[in-house]
Amino acid sequence: MKGLYSKSNFSCKVSQMSEKTKHRLRYEGGAGCYPCAFNLVTGPYGVSVDAFTASSTHSHCPIKDVRLNSTNAWCPLRSIQGQYIQVEFQTVSEVKAIQTRGRVTHHPCHQWVTSYKVNTSIDGSAWSNIVDPTSDKIKVFRGNFDGNTIVSNWLDGIVLAKYIRVIPVSGHNHFSLRLEVKGCPVSDVHSTCQKWKAMLGASGDVFRVNKDVKVSNQGLCGLECYRQEECDSFMFDIVSNILAKI
Structure with a gap:
């Protein structure tokens, strides 16, 4: 089962959604990056x-x-x-x-x-x-x-x-x-920058990002779930919970 986080409306959407998971997805974000320079x-x-x-x-x-x-x-x-x-x-x-x-x-x-x-x-x-x-x-x-x-x-x-x-x-x-x-x-970006999670509302289970959508053509977003402001959206996998290798 796949889900999509969209920055435009700050929502997680699920395709092939079962009644058990319907309306139970949310995202969690933490902010704060020191200058990467x-x-x-x-x-x-x-x-x-x-x-x-x-x-x-x-x-x-x-x-x-x-x-x-x-x-x-x-x-x-x-x-x-x-x-x-x-x-x-x-x-x-x-x-x-x-x-x-x-x-x-x-x-x-x-x-x-x-x-x-x-x-x-x-x-x-x-x-x-x-x-x-x-x-x-x-x-x-x-x-x-x-x-x-x-x-x-x-x-x-x-x-x-x-x-x-x-x-x-x-x-x-x-x-x-x-x-x-x-x-x-x-590794330093990971420890200080925004971290986004796709979460199952009832249980709080966290599903790692496995594919980015609308990513910048200059690089990849979603590395180990860490988000930058330039990232618009990302896919997450509810079933396998596998992070795609970069």
Whole structure:
């Protein structure tokens, strides 16, 4: 037996409803999230240099210099399409923003990335593009306009990732960038954010979310029943009480 929670009318509906369960479903929600905006590249939630990989790397700007506070930057061997810098986070995280800087050289030819795309992955094998929610096309983010200013791009919806790739699309002189990613581990989101339950009114039994409906195309809602404001609705399974694997 399936049920549907709809945010529009704050109700749980059941299909194939028996008389025993009719009118006995309700939801329970708890609110309160701290800001999910930790540094996931450098800092307590940051990563070691072994977590960085790249399509190629120029000897003048090694991969270890990709951090936002570096005095240099990472750059690929050539400024051609298909180059990328990849970061593996400590754990699956909710990604909120991408921050970039360019490269200040010892001569007038400073370098930076003027636009880029972002790919995400949970397992490092299957990759998804960050999509513009207004057009459903692959989003091209605004990059830098000089070698030193930090430019931040905040993401729409919920983006969950263990791996992230920043893929330069266009640049000035040469693709060069320094990088930080803002967000927080999913485990931390779980302990502080909204939690939604489908409950059987008479007994108080809790049924876990097993499918999201109308979820953001930037990620998945309903991870272990935890809800974000962007989530519109979710399915729950009264019979099997099984949470779908993400």
